[in-house]
Amino acid sequence: MEGNMPSQACKPVTETVSKDGLVIPIIDFAPFLNGTPADKHAVAISIVGAFKTSGFLYLKDHGIPPSIVARVFKSSAAFFARPQDQKDTLGWTTPQANRGYVRTGREKLSTVDDLSDPEARRAIPDIKEILMTRAIALGMNLPVHFFDEYVDQGDNTLRLLHYPAVHKDIFKTNPGQVRAAEHSDYGSITLLFQDRRGGLQARSPEGTFVDVTPFPDTVVINAGDLLARWSNDTIKSTRHRVVEPPKAYGEEDESEVYPDRYSIAYFCNPNHDKFIEAIPGTYGEDISNAKYPGITAGEYLVQRLAATY
Ligand SMILES: O=C(O)CCC(=O)C(=O)O
Numbered sequence: 001m002e003g004n005m006p007s008q009a010c011k012p013v014t015e016t017v018s019k020d021g022l023v024i025p026i027i028d029f030a031p032f033l034n035g036t037p038a039d040k041h042a043v044a045i046s047i048v049g050a051f052k053t054s055g056f057l058y059l060k061d062h063g064i065p066p067s068i069v070a071r072v073f074k075s076s077a078a079f080f081a082r083p084q085d086q087k088d089t090l091g092w093t094t095p096q097a098n099r100g101y102v103r104t105g106r107e108k109l110s111t112v113d114d115l116s117d118p119e120a121r122r123a124i125p126d127i128k129e130i131l132m133t134r135a136i137a138l139g140m141n142l143p144v145h146f147f148d149e150y151v152d153q154g155d156n157t158l159r160l161l162h163y164p165a166v167h168k169d170i171f172k173t174n175p176g177q178v179r180a181a182e183h184s185d186y187g188s189i190t191l192l193f194q195d196r197r198g199g200l201q202a203r204s205p206e207g208t209f210v211d212v213t214p215f216p217d218t219v220v221i222n223a224g225d226l227l228a229r230w231s232n233d234t235i236k237s238t239r240h241r242v243v244e245p246p247k248a249y250g251e252e253d254e255s256e257v258y259p260d261r262y263s264i265a266y267f268c269n270p271n272h273d274k275f276i277e278a279i280p281g282t283y284g285e286d287i288s289n290a291k292y293p294g295i296t297a298g299e300y301l302v303q304r305l306a307a308t309y
């Protein structure tokens with residue numbers, strides 16, 4: 001690492017999530033995109049610091065234009081409004097392919113082919129490339145291009161999620177009712193755009209669930225199980241779920257129904273043919289001290305997906 005780099009993270013932002021030992025910082029990505037080497041390094045340290053403590057962060061000024069995010073939300077709503085039989089013809093088939101529409105109750109996933117939005121498809125991978133190949137590498141004191149060869153195939157999944165409107169009574173009469181069950185993500189990182197409804201929660205170190213409040217123009221980024229394993233568990237893959245929306249502050253909401261909720265998840269994975277074993281610097285001198293045996297990314301992900309559907 002270059003000698004004159006600062007070792008401390010950038011200034012924390014005040015408005016953020018902090019409860020029961022779970023801190024999810026809002027990190028400004030602009031200095032990483034446009035700043036000096038020292039700025040980039042400070043952002044990288046903050047990102048990896050968040051991955052190591054809560055496994056979650058918000059990125060603002062991330063470089064994905066809000067108009068594109070808005071357009072994907074619109075395409076998503078239009079897709080889910082299609083007749084059921086049409087959606088069913090685009091059904092999810094195999095864990096190897098991991099594409100297609102998944103009905104309510106099975107899981108929720110829709111194909112990127114229905115977006116017909118090449119600009120949107122390009123914009124999201126761009127930020128992922130920069131994050132994976134540069135910020136995480138820098139933040140882990142690795143050569144900046146360390147991850148390049150692991151992610152150049154783009155074996156990622158864009159998932160459009162739709163949680164249908166639901167009667168509030170459902171939650172009252174069924175304690176424990178959720179919109180998406182508690183889970184951790186499987187891959188390396190997940191970029192999550194949520195609408196304003198709320199309901200996403202992450203598990204705190206105390207075992208409670210803490211609201212991952214939607215902040216406008218931010219993207220939630222969380223580390224997945226494969227990155228945790230790759231990092232020899234120095235990075236956390238934190239469990240999360242989606243529940244009924246929290247009461248909006250000061251809002252009198254007389255409606256009997258919670259409206260639909262939409263989110264967009266972009267699951268990043270290493271190239272499926274890459275062998276994933278503990279990242280240098282995470283296991284001391286000897287790789288035999290690593291906690292997990294190596295595994296190809298594809299094998300790992302197919303195992304996990306096959307257990308889900
Ligand atoms: O819809 C959300 O906010 C979260 C979705 C999620 O966690 C997932 O699809 O893995």
Ligand SMILES: [Fe+2]
Nearest residue numbers: 183184185240
């Ligand atoms: Fe998730």
